[in-house]
Amino acid sequence: MELHPTPLNLTPYKAALPVAADCGNQIMRWSDELARHTEVEDMLTRTYLTPAHHSAAAQLAEWMCAAGMQVRRDMAGNVIGRYEADTADAPALVTGSHFDSVRNGGKYDGNLGILLPIACVQQWHNAGKRFPFALEVIGFAEEEGVRFKATLLGSRAAAGTFDMAVLDNRDDDGHTMREVMAASGFHAVGLAKAAYPPKSVLAFVEVHIEQGPVLLNAELPVGVVTAISGASRFMVEIHGLAGHAGTVPMEMRRDAAMAAAEIGLFIERRCQGKPGLVGTVGMLNVPNGAANVVPGRALFSIDIRAGDDAVRHAAVADVLAEIDTIAQRRNVSINARKTHDAMSVPCAPWLQQQLATAISSSNLPVRHLPSGAGHDAMAMAAITDVAMLFVRCGNGGISHHPDETMTAADAALAAQVFTHFVEQFRK
Numbered sequence: 001m002e003l004h005p006t007p008l009n010l011t012p013y014k015a016a017l018p019v020a021a022d023c024g025n026q027i028m029r030w031s032d033e034l035a036r037h038t039e040v041e042d043m044l045t046r047t048y049l050t051p052a053h054h055s056a057a058a059q060l061a062e063w064m065c066a067a068g069m070q071v072r073r074d075m076a077g078n079v080i081g082r083y084e085a086d087t088a089d090a091p092a093l094v095t096g097s098h099f100d101s102v103r104n105g106g107k108y109d110g111n112l113g114i115l116l117p118i119a120c121v122q123q124w125h126n127a128g129k130r131f132p133f134a135l136e137v138i139g140f141a142e143e144e145g146v147r148f149k150a151t152l153l154g155s156r157a158a159a160g161t162f163d164m165a166v167l168d169n170r171d172d173d174g175h176t177m178r179e180v181m182a183a184s185g186f187h188a189v190g191l192a193k194a195a196y197p198p199k200s201v202l203a204f205v206e207v208h209i210e211q212g213p214v215l216l217n218a219e220l221p222v223g224v225v226t227a228i229s230g231a232s233r234f235m236v237e238i239h240g241l242a243g244h245a246g247t248v249p250m251e252m253r254r255d256a257a258m259a260a261a262e263i264g265l266f267i268e269r270r271c272q273g274k275p276g277l278v279g280t281v282g283m284l285n286v287p288n289g290a291a292n293v294v295p296g297r298a299l300f301s302i303d304i305r306a307g308d309d310a311v312r313h314a315a316v317a318d319v320l321a322e323i324d325t326i327a328q329r330r331n332v333s334i335n336a337r338k339t340h341d342a343m344s345v346p347c348a349p350w351l352q353q354q355l356a357t358a359i360s361s362s363n364l365p366v367r368h369l370p371s372g373a374g375h376d377a378m379a380m381a382a383i384t385d386v387a388m389l390f391v392r393c394g395n396g397g398i399s400h401h402p403d404e405t406m407t408a409a410d411a412a413l414a415a416q417v418f419t420h421f422v423e424q425f426r427k
């Protein structure tokens with residue numbers, strides 16, 4: 001008896017993976033590999049121009065090259081891969097995201113928006129497919145602002161809006177950004193040249209994990225971003241009157257902490273149920289508080305965001321009016337100091353439409369949502385129309401944390417959507 005029958009067909013059987021599924025696995029493998037470039041073992045910490053950051057950049061450049069792109073670095077340390085058009089000197093559709101991380105961050109934040117397009121380019125390169133426009137994939141060197149307390153360094157350099165004043169910012173070891181850049185071979189004088197001439201860019205589209213639970217709860221793998229929310233931030237200080245917790249009758253109190261609590265609850269109520277509007281009291285402090293003392297002083301923060309600036313401004317105005325009312329009623333003095341105010345950055349409707357079409361082409365429902373977090377696309381909006389494709393993350397949408405996760409299936413679907421988007425892209 002023949003135990004090993006000779007197969008009729010001697011050609012080794014190779015499962016024909018659908019292109020996009022293969023892409024998804026590739027993206028997950030690369031994400032794992034890139035996460036090994038870290039400053040701290042057993043977690044992902046990759047801040048601007050550290051050895052881990054340099055080696056991650058080299059790895060990205062290698063993958064870009066292998067995918068058929070010409071790779072260059074600019075003086076901000078951005079890694080840029082260009083997949084040529086079918087004609088020379090064509091303007092580029094630009095995509096990308098950041099490869100720096102927060103301390104103990106997640107491996108998909110930023111990195112996904114670089115690795116996914118590289119995987120797609122590799123497929124086009126293998127198939128010999130080119131477009132009437134070039135495709136540039138940027139690994140932005142810095143977005144999070146961890147090392148030098150200044151954010152969006154890579155994309156601001158690419159957009160020509162780099163603030164030269166931040167070159168004097170120092171890291172925790174006392175080195176200025178200028179010194180650290182020079183030691184890495186990047187020179188401030190070349191920063192101006194990092195800026196894309198606006199005419200060379202057709203649009204900027206960023207793929208990013210959502211960093212929130214909306215797509216997860218809606219059971220959707222991807223979504224189209226409507227706008228990157230504007231944000232207003234305040235630090236609030238309340239002065240009341242400290243007193244003995246046992247001797248001051250309730251009606252005679254001027255309790256600073258309870259005034260803060262009432263304001264916090266108003267912010268929550270005011271922002272509830274309004275799509276795209278969020279309000280947060282993330283810091284709340286009773287300085288020198290004690291269990292047996294009526295609080296005389298309270299400090300807290302307010303952060304209000306919305307995709308629509310008018311909606312945010314209306315909420316801020318209501319909160320400030322309520323603060324006045326509460327101050328009078330409770331006989332406390334309240335000082336609200338604005339510490340940050342950023343306009344929202346709308347995503348271009350024509351690009352949102354083309355992303356929606358690409359999602360429909362993948363037989364997926366189209367969901368629009370605002371981005372509450374800032375992204376490189378904000379900076380790129382200075383030179384071109386921008387759009388963002390959000391990809392679902394797992395674990396309740398947690399990000400900036402090692403529990404940040406996504407699936408290979410979602411990476412595959414997002415790659416398919418991105419592929420449709422680029423293949424159908426028209427300006």
Ligand SMILES: [Zn+2]
Binds near residue numbers: 098109110143
């Ligand atoms: Zn990010």
